[in-house]
Amino acid sequence: xxxxxAAISVAFDAAVRVLTDNGFSASLAxxxxxxxxxxxxxxxxxxxxxxxxxxxxxxxxxxxxxYMISAALLTPDMWIEPLGALVKTGPAIALMMVGLAVFEDx
Numbered sequence: 730x731x732x733x734x735a736a737i738s739v740a741f742d743a744a745v746r747v748l749t750d751n752g753f754s755a756s757l758a759x760x761x762x763x764x765x766x767x768x769x770x771x772x773x774x775x776x777x778x779x780x781x782x783x784x785x786x787x788x789x790x791x792x793x794x795x796y797m798i799s800a801a802l803l804t805p806d807m808w809i810e811p812l813g814a815l816v817k818t819g820p821a822i823a824l825m826m827v828g829l830a831v832f833e834d835x
Contacts, residue, residue: 737766751803768792776828783832786825793822 741762748758772792775785800807800815807815 737763737770747804747807765792765796783829786829786832789825790822790829793818793825 744762744766745755745758748761749755753761769792772785772789775781775788778785797815797818807813810816
């Protein structure tokens with residue numbers, strides 16, 4: 730899962746630029762960046778609350794997979810950045826799966 734707090738604040742222009750460089754209009758890129766950032770934050774809040782943690786983990790996995798598939802189709806060059814957002818999405822998904830596996834034990 731991308732870090733929504735960074736994309737909606739300090740990395741906002743960079744996130745919008747990635748989309749506009751790949752064919753999005755400026756307004757669509759801005760709306761997409763805001764929407765996905767808010768989704769990331771909402772999922773983080775769901776995970777932080779025991780009652781909604783399982784739902785948040787499932788949503789986080791689904792959104793992360795969506796990000797990976799979308800990026801592979803729209804911006805495949807992002808995969809070559811060794812410390813880029815896409816490289817750390819796989820381990821984030823694995824950690825969320827571990828969270829699901831141990832959820833009932835905690």
